[in-house]
Amino acid sequence: MKKTVKSLIAVIFAAVFLITLLPFAFAEEINETTQDPGTSTVEFDENKFGDINEDGKRTAGDARLLLRCAVELEIITDHILIHGDYDKDSQITSGDARVALRVAVGLESVFCILKGHEIMPAVIEPTCTTEGYTTNKCSRCSFADGSKTDILPVKEHELQNSTTQATCTEDGIFTSECSVCGHIAQRDIVEASLGHSFGIWEISGAIKSKTCKRCGFTEESDKIKTVYLTFDDGPGPYTEKLLGYLREYNVKATFFVTNQMPRYRYLLSQIVNDGHAIGVHSLTHQWSIYSSSNSYLNDFNAMHQIILDETGVDTKIFRFPGGTNNTVSRSYSRGIMSSMSKSMLEWGYNYYDWNVDCYDTAGYSSSRIAQATINQIKGRNTSIVLMHDIKNTTVEAVKEIIRFGLDNGYEFAAIDESTPLVRFSPVN
Numbered sequence: 036m037k038k039t040v041k042s043l044i045a046v047i048f049a050a051v052f053l054i055t056l057l058p059f060a061f062a063e064e065i066n067e068t069t070q071d072p073g074t075s076t077v078e079f080d081e082n083k084f085g086d087i088n089e090d091g092k093r094t095a096g097d098a099r100l101l102l103r104c105a106v107e108l109e110i111i112t113d114h115i116l117i118h119g120d121y122d123k124d125s126q127i128t129s130g131d132a133r134v135a136l137r138v139a140v141g142l143e144s145v146f147c148i149l150k151g152h153e154i155m156p157a158v159i160e161p162t163c164t165t166e167g168y169t170t171n172k173c174s175r176c177s178f179a180d181g182s183k184t185d186i187l188p189v190k191e192h193e194l195q196n197s198t199t200q201a202t203c204t205e206d207g208i209f210t211s212e213c214s215v216c217g218h219i220a221q222r223d224i225v226e227a228s229l230g231h232s233f234g235i236w237e238i239s240g241a242i243k244s245k246t247c248k249r250c251g252f253t254e255e256s257d258k259i260k261t262v263y264l265t266f267d268d269g270p271g272p273y274t275e276k277l278l279g280y281l282r283e284y285n286v287k288a289t290f291f292v293t294n295q296m297p298r299y300r301y302l303l304s305q306i307v308n309d310g311h312a313i314g315v316h317s318l319t320h321q322w323s324i325y326s327s328s329n330s331y332l333n334d335f336n337a338m339h340q341i342i343l344d345e346t347g348v349d350t351k352i353f354r355f356p357g358g359t360n361n362t363v364s365r366s367y368s369r370g371i372m373s374s375m376s377k378s379m380l381e382w383g384y385n386y387y388d389w390n391v392d393c394y395d396t397a398g399y400s401s402s403r404i405a406q407a408t409i410n411q412i413k414g415r416n417t418s419i420v421l422m423h424d425i426k427n428t429t430v431e432a433v434k435e436i437i438r439f440g441l442d443n444g445y446e447f448a449a450i451d452e453s454t455p456l457v458r459f460s461p462v463n
């Protein structure tokens with residue numbers, strides 16, 4: 036009985052032993068069958084060298100595959116080992132991938148790698164930026180051995196000069212540029228851009244528009260109601276305060292100036308610096324300026340020169356003392372207003388009268404001046420308001436007028452070339 040038990044245990048041990056080993060034997064058998072029996076027969080083929088994906092071309096795709104093999108993301112087969120081992124060190128590394136890429140982009144020829152370069156002397160022509168030389172260069176690929184003989188100096192640029200005309204928005208520019216390499220030897224602004232030369236605002240429906248007389252550019256605005264505040268006879272003791280009020284509301288106005296109070300002459304530059312328009316009214320504001328065209332011009336020119344000296348502005352706008360339709364000039368010289376208004380326009384000076392009078396010469400209070408002005412502004416698209424900044428009442432009326440305007444959709448502007456012309460016909 037004891038003997039039987041012993042042999043039974045031996046049999047069980049043997050069985051367990053066999054069952055444990057069986058999977059290993061089976062696994063080995065599987066491994067043998069997964070090996071590709073064909074790969075070991077791959078032979079080197081010069082035309083397939085480097086063409087890893089066998090599409091008949093050597094491209095960056097081949098280089099990419101080699102790189103995957105080098106980092107073992109892809110299995111290296113004998114085929115790849117034979118046809119991708121550019122440096123023939125019997126392994127696929129990133130170095131092979133790099134060379135494959137050089138082949139793909141034509142820096143190297145696969146035949147040069149297999150058989151060596153076909154070195155021939157080559158002349159590299161000089162350019163404007165690089166010198167020329169003779170080097171030993173491969174006739175098949177771009178390989179050069181780095182030797183340089185027969186150095187040829189850098190060529191001179193082939194400079195071509197051109198000048199563009201200044202336009203409204205672009206500077207006039209002189210350019211000297213190499214026609215071969217594009218190098219710019221010289222580039223100078225010969226004339227600053229001209230700025231648009233607008234015609235007068237035209238109102239059409241709810242839009243006003245002005246068009247450049249030079250280039251046709253049109254600017255539009257939906258602020259069709261415009262008030263041009265104009266101040267005559269200053270600068271004087273209240274002008275500085277007025278400039279402060281205008282600054283407070285960011286309103287631009289126009290000053291037709293005189294030299295009646297020379298101690299306030301320093302305000303001329305402040306008027307211009309604040310962005311207001313400045314024009315000639317008169318040096319002296321004496322009616323005797325209308326004695327002759329010469330006496331008028333002497334007075335005008337002297338004031339024009341003071342403005343130029345103080346502000347640098349060569350103003351082209353002015354207002355006749357008393358307005359173009361004054362009759363007081365008749366007792367000094369018959370027909371002087373007719374002839375002067377015509378001549379001044381011919382000489383390029385533009386005069387502006389007014390269509391709103393604030394009546395500050397009638398001794399009105401500030402509130403009455405403001406009310407009279409507001410009443411006339413209402414219902415007008417364009418108001419050119421006659422005011423005098425040598426009167427404190429006028430200056431104090433300005434805030435109320437501005438507040439009314441801003442609250443009711445009016446735009447305040449300084450006179451410029453786009454301001455609609457308001458001119459009286461001369462009666463003398």
Ligand SMILES: [Zn+2]
Binds near residue numbers: 153
């Ligand atoms: Zn070569």
Ligand SMILES: [Zn+2]
Binds near residue numbers: 215
């Ligand atoms: Zn050049």
Ligand SMILES: [Zn+2]
Binds near residue numbers: 252
């Ligand atoms: Zn223009």
Ligand SMILES: [Zn+2]
Binds near residue numbers: 267
């Ligand atoms: Zn005046």
